[in-house]
Amino acid sequence: MANDSPISLTVELGPLRLKNPVMVASGTFGYGQEYAELVPPERLGAMVVKGISLEPRSGNPPPRIWETCGGMLNSIGLQNVGLRAFLEEKLPWLRPLSVPVIVNLFGNTVEEYRELASALDGQEGIDGLEINISCPNVKAGGMTFGSDPEMAYQVVSAVKSRTNLPVITKLTPNVTDITVIAKAVEDAGTDILSLINTVAGMAVDLQTRQPRLANVVGGLSGPAIKPIALRMVWQVVQVSKVPVIGLGGIVSVEDALEFLIVGAKAIQVGTANFINPPVTLEIIEGLEDYLRQRGLEDINEIIGTLEIPEGPPGTEH
């Protein structure tokens, strides 16, 4: 087909309108500056910045990373500059960019989430919030907010009560039934869901017989987890009324298409940024080519078009 046929990659995620469905995932793209020489932020559908907390956090002691087969473990410990430094030092650089900036946030208590939401609400240059609920609830003995529907509900309600910004809730895969959490945060009013965060994992150094990560357990990301992420996105889109952003192991346009076909309205790229910094740009171009080759003009024509022949689903293996 003619290369000049008009292709639209625009997607609407509730209140959020993106010129293309390709975002960068929190914690894997810094604040945009780090990769700016290779990836002009304006080219992206949206940019999710490193998660921030009310106060600055030192993070975990090193080693914080280990490579596994098809993936990597990280235990950064949510190190970040904290709210004030973010507003004073990072936001000014982000503000002029013509790309939607999503601020990823987390807290140790529901109150911290609430305060963060208030502080970020109405800040010029912020286009949405992504709530990271994969964090230990100190008041609940460190059980993560995201693994309990009730706690997840509280966090999301707290944030929603203090902001008019589009709210994305980011789900953890470390649960028995992710649809239960999805429904809970949907009831709490989240505008959008994003999944998955990292899968808890571990590795051991045979020389020292010590864990590869000082924190012992870390989060597994990268292509190894893609089948898990894709399955969960598919499960969630079937039950949820709000738009879903899919992520987990995406390294190519083919991967991105799998998520869109099962029903994700947008995707995020994380670990792949480290391996191949221009990967997001390649995916954007790849999506246009895919549509062109099939004589399609709008990315929405392929979102959620998974075709299930017949035969009983139901998971047996």
Add this chain to the structure above:
Amino acid sequence: MANDSPISLTVELGPLRLKNPVMVASGTFGYGQEYAELVPPERLGAMVVKGISLEPRSGNPPPRIWETCGGMLNSIGLQNVGLRAFLEEKLPWLRPLSVPVIVNLFGNTVEEYRELASALDGQEGIDGLEINISCPNVKAGGMTFGSDPEMAYQVVSAVKSRTNLPVITKLTPNVTDITVIAKAVEDAGTDILSLINTVAGMAVDLQTRQPRLANVVGGLSGPAIKPIALRMVWQVVQVSKVPVIGLGGIVSVEDALEFLIVGAKAIQVGTANFINPPVTLEIIEGLEDYLRQRGLEDINEIIGTLEIPEGPPGTEH
């Protein structure tokens, strides 16, 4: 060190005594016959055969398998010859072998598990049972037994009530907190725990926009899941009083050692049998070499020797 120093790989798993800690995982080694030309079953610590049910099962329609990055998805649907054919056609070949034979079993109801246990109890040539609780409970709307502590408890009690054979309960990783299930089946009297079973996953064919598996969702196995398996084994050994068998993504002696060091008393090899059939024999030799190089004589000297420097565990990432 002298190569003739006496090395002992013998491990005791409660009532089960193995000449070495290397087993083959259910469903990946058939009934032993398939690989016998390359892997003499007698060399193995134990052999877990393909899971059986009361009645024969056709399994899922094809395609049943798809390769992913560092792993594979399968949805065999627990196809098996059924109890009677197993006893009449498979067991006679297994009986004379001087290797502990573990029968992996599953049912759709607690009653089916109970009946299977009774039927297998006291059968000459069977040295233990492994309960696969990663199966949908038809009476509970297809929720898997293994994802609910109460249902898991019932299944294990039912089996224990009908057999004097050592009982291994095999845990599914698709849960929020695997230690809760581990404790439940321990209370129900399981003699041994094995983990992990496959992680639920999915893949899509971009040409057809159909799932790669006719069953849509399948079980992810192979090196990709090793960090998840290792983390769960570590979590379980800390809370459980019964011995733990570790598996999930083991392809080398190094992988096996990681599981032993975190506290598994034995390991199982699954997917790796397909890739490198003699892998179990290589692991057994590798364990001996590892001990020899360190001047150790007994594998038990390394089991559970994980050393955690200081610094707060607690999962943040």
Add this chain to the structure above:
Amino acid sequence: MILRNAKILFNKRVSVDLYHMGLVCPDIAAKIQPGQFLMVRIQDRLDPLLRRPFAVHRLYPDDPPGSFEMLYKVVGRGTQLLTNMQAGDSVNLLGPLGRGFRLPEEKGSVLMVAGGIGIAPLPYLAETIAASGCQGPFVLWFGGKTSADLVCVQHFNDLGFAVQLVTEDGSKGRKGLVTSHLEQWLAQQDELPEVLYSCGPYPMQRSVAEMAARLGISSQLSMEALMGCGVGACLSCSLRCRPPEGAQDPHYANVCQDGPVFDGEEIVWD
């Protein structure tokens, strides 16, 4: 069942996406029958993870001893990697695996049908039949998308085969689907072939099997399936077949063990 590292003799492109790979492995060469296959581990790393099944395309017992040839088509990651291999490198082979073709009677007339890469196992079968003293006549119907798919035709001519070519785009031989032209041709024969050997994509195999059943020709079809182990241990290579006495329905056979060669009548087609 043998596990061996086999040296690569050559690895050359013979068409757009088709390659010939020559291998030496006397132990396997001595045992493998036409239609049986090998599980090939392309390299000793974990990507790609699983072995890939390939047929023996031709056997060269003598130059050098114990050598044979694979014909492979580049369809994905594994076969792409195969193209990077060079003479002197080695691949790890598991085999011979599965049930191969049964040979025809002394004076049986033989019809072979191939679709695309389905040609792969047939030259070795043809050589064996020719060497078995079978008189023929021998006919090969060979269909492809384009002329680029129609490789090693000369070799069949040399073996005394009458070769009929069909391409979907008409770039060589008759235009259209091999099965429709085959059907017309069979209608015109006053003597039908006694055995029909066929290898190709599922839809082609189905119409070949139905055709053979209608005409009462016994058909042997080499079927494909995605495979995990290749030895009957994983049950992932299922093909729906007629249930044996007393077995439940649906009945799934293992392509790797009960096949890859099946009688047309055994298979229950979607």
Add this chain to the structure above:
Amino acid sequence: MILRNAKILFNKRVSVDLYHMGLVCPDIAAKIQPGQFLMVRIQDRLDPLLRRPFAVHRLYPDDPPGSFEMLYKVVGRGTQLLTNMQAGDSVNLLGPLGRGFRLPEEKGSVLMVAGGIGIAPLPYLAETIAASGCQGPFVLWFGGKTSADLVCVQHFNDLGFAVQLVTEDGSKGRKGLVTSHLEQWLAQQDELPEVLYSCGPYPMQRSVAEMAARLGISSQLSMEALMGCGVGACLSCSLRCRPPEGAQDPHYANVCQDGPVFDGEEIVWD
């Protein structure tokens, strides 16, 4: 920050587990400073997954233009794969990255300390210093486990360095740890070097830094860390450092961005 595929000029073994790899990449060669590093993607597959950090060992501006050399030690999967690369192949480079070494004053006397593969970034630094018109004197203390670790000594001699060798097994030079011999040597000097550059394993770096602090020598240490991105985006390459004004404690710097070269005083040692 530049991303380029760079052609491999040569890849030769220079010692038991040490290799020299020559690369051409004019854009990077034109910008990279001594002590800065590159994130190397060994191949475009997913195993190994992450890039690996390597220093520029020597720069060859002219033959051919824009070429340089890496010195690498085989310690695991990625470096093992590097050894399979051949002249003509290419690797993907991201760089120049990080903060390199600051050069000394015109008439500054220079002491370099290297432990094992820690020698990697020093020849390029030495060449640059020599070319900067700095008078020296120049001294290199180079320690290894065995003589096999002590490579490219001649090159330092040619640059006018007095080279002191130490091996743990005594197979070459003095026997023992480089730091203990260095300490004795420093005690005997009536003029202390103005700048100390050091690269090596963490324990060596610690004692070098402590030594320098005691004697009031300003030290620049090139530190290592496991790296995810190499550009400051993932925060995985942490090194505990003195907290800046008002920052909380513990303070973790990014080796990839705030380093890899740190002043000895910045670092808080375990």
